[in-house]
Amino acid sequence: MFNFFRPGYAPNGELKDLGLVAPEFQITTASTIVGISNLMDAMTFGEEVTFFESPAPFSQQVYLDLNTEIALAANAGALVNHLDVVLTYGTLTTTTRDAVVTAVSELQDPLERVYRAIYLISISPDFAIAL
Secondary structure, X not given: XXXXXXXXXXXXXXXXXXXXXXXXXHHOOHHHHHHHHHHXXXXXXXXXXXXXXXXXXXXXXXXXXXXXXXXXXXXXXXXXXXXXHHHHOOOOOHHHHHHHHHHHHOOOOHHHHHXXXXXXXXXXXXXXXXX
16 A cells, blocks of 8 residues: 555644654545545435446446444444444544544434434544545
């Protein structure tokens, strides 16, 4: 992975100020952040996502099977723990995890809890790095 990045790259801000490097952020831009946010919004809150730009026979609709997640939705912590493993390989920070659990706990509908948790995790820095 790091063959494509300068190993000493440090984005401006706190990481650079602390003398830390983060080569994976070399390809993270405002455009990619907005693009991922929009894509994940469509994939989680929309009923389907169609990839229009793919030529046939590759053009297809994607449906999310969320049965496992819906079964966990009554317990916001369990849901987020599960999605942490599925989406970020168990690398969610405590700050991100707590923020998602708090936001999801405010919702009553199990499917909305699942959608919101997936969306919030997928737009987090933890997810961007795990990609």
